[in-house]
Amino acid sequence: MKPMWNNRNLRLLVLGQASSLVGNYTLKFALSMYILEVTGSAALFATFLSVAMVPTIVLSPFGGILADRGDRRRIMVTLDACAGLAVLLAALTLPLGHALGVIGALLVVLSVLGAFESPTVQACVPQMLEGEDLVRGNAVVAQVQAVASLATPFLGSVLYAAVGLVPVLWGAAGCFLVTALLECFLQLPPPAPVEGLGVREVLKQDLAASGRFLWREEPGMLKLLLLAALVSFFLAGILVVGFPFLVRTVLGLSATHYGGAESALGVAAVLGSLWVGLLAGRLRPVHLGRAIGAVGLCLLPVGLAFLLPLGTLGRYGVLVAGFCLCQFGCSFFSTYAIAAIQGRTPAGLMGKVMSCVYTISLCAQPLGQLVYGALFDRFAGQVFWVLLPTALVVCAVGLATRGFFQRWEGQTSAER
Template sequence: MSEQKIPEKRRKEKLFTANFTFLILGQASSLLGNNTLKFALSMYVLEQTGSASVFAGLLSLAMLPTIFLSPFGGILADRVNRRNIMVALDALSGGTVLIASFAMALEHKIFVVGVLLMLLSVFGAFESPTVQACIPQMLSGENIVKGNAVVNQVASIASLVTPFLGSVFYTVFGIRPVFYAAVLCFFMTAFFECFIHLNAQKADSKSEMGAAIRDDFLMSLHFLRREQPEILKLLLLAAAVSLFVAGTAVVGFPYLVRTVLGLSAAHYGAAESVMGLASVLGSILVVALGSKGQMRGLFGVIVLLGVCLITCGAAFLLPLSSFWRYGILLGMFAVCQLGASLFSTYAISLIQERTPEKLMGKIMSYVFTISMCAQPAGQIIYGALFDRFSDRVFWVLIPSGLIVTGIGMASARFFRSLSAVKYDKDNNGVL
């Protein structure tokens, strides 16, 4: 009897179970196609419009469905078999991109790109919390941190490879072949996910849909406000930092490289790949540290982000050549990417460890919703600022860096208190 229990326990402690392996394969295929497509589209929009404001506005509009629909995606993830949700959404994504590839032959191509980004955002609103909710369902204990690190590694490797693929495909073949490659990747993802076996979530069949949605919202809000207010504070802090950092990274970085410095798409692709490598290194560091990583030190990561932005601004304040400015941007944003990888992995793992299984999908949807709320506003603001101060971008970067540094220093006490409290989610109490 005991001989049968030992292997079972060891299987539960194994990181790369069959379910987790197929999830990783699916994520790798999905991110490869999705990121390559979005990189090529960003180059296409910038070349067609030449405006940071138009580019930022398009990105911001595309994010709105994810912000508003993610809570509903979390509710769905807690009531329906998560494997079926992922398969359906990736198949829909592949079909949507295929239709958009034919629509690009018509006029109003920028409009087609905008509609495509918004539809992919709708699908992402339902898939992202579902994928994150799957990890603690598949893994347990310290493997949750390691599993999140592996997922982050896959995303980082995709960020490392896809800018090169996107720039090569777009430069040599144009935009439409990138669409076809993305279609193939989405369908392959749906194929891998068919082999995942997860138990269906128990739903109250007596409740009407409207009442069920209302009850789920109230339950998750009560958990965040009363039982785990530290999670809500952590999310709001991340959103505040994202307002400044995401604007400079998503809008400012490509605008600085392509428009201000006047460098090619290959330079931008190489820079994105280097940042992807930095993110991979951050994920490897998380796996190496495991549970030894301390939340109390994460305020230093926020301070580091601010210092990097200040340094980037100083590069444009000093009489340096385009080559040196490009090198400084590359180094500083790579450091930002490494720090962001550490921060996000430990923060998400802490949230998952403190969240009951019945609330996992809903709480993870709040993670995406709150963290992304500030991004559209930040992108629009920074798009206008970079257009306004295109010849004096240090007036944008240095003040932003000072604000982020101040936020990091002010959050030191919060992270110390957060790491000092251990929470048992199974017994709904503090250890």
């Protein structure tokens, strides 16, 4: 681990991501609480989240092209500075009225910026590390994300309850601007010059190259991404929409209870990514299928808790424990899957392929959030009718993918 941490660029990237994620997660937690309290509807809450994700999905492929063709340091600095300014503008305009409109616009702007930043950050890690250090480096980045998700719900709940939404916006803007400052000191190789090509030709050439790589050269990778999209359809609806709705609306608990539960999920995410780092070199693709099946199993007791007479706090305890295990499995799956994909992707295609990873894995989430928002509203008094079938379907998906991961593992071993 020591040589990896001697990498100055990695240290700056991790510190910058920590600041950005603290601001981002605290902001989104406070915005979610505000929207849910004002609307009181899982369906409307899901609609806000889903609409905000559409720009990320549509623009991510272009973000990957920019990550491969442009100066990654300048891209990240510009995007984080713009995010900070957008949040500052929202803080200034929110007191003037039309709060839900301002929040919706802010979520869309952050989604647009995220479409370009996420592929750029993911493309930077392979530029800094290689081999097993690449797996560990991705695990570290995932751990930073998980630690941020651990601390920020509690921080967000305390700040939101104590000072309201506007001061949270000011703090989040400061975090984005600090990140932009740290990224100014990154030292990355300049991009290869593009000669004799217009913007349209570059877009056409790069989109065709990434599509050809996934469709013809690495079809197993494409199937993995489609599988991740299928699973995220169910889990995004359950975790992103269902979890706050179950805690705040169905169980009627406070924002502090929800903040504590989200922090517990953050601990589980840290442990999941840490497990990947500890097992680097011993993990195999077949473990990805097992992780999916395990996540489905962990949802079963959550559904049963709302079927049995356990009381509010008993159901809350089972809900938090079950969702923590689900978060552990999701963190393990995503961290190892990204490292496996990066390890098989040429450096010249890294940004474009990572943008495809980001786009495909996200494409089913808005639909899943809308569907589960409607389902939780419809079965608000009998939420086990949503939770138990979802658990069984995810378990079945995990079992059905066993053969695919065994074949992909065999292909990977043969190529080595």
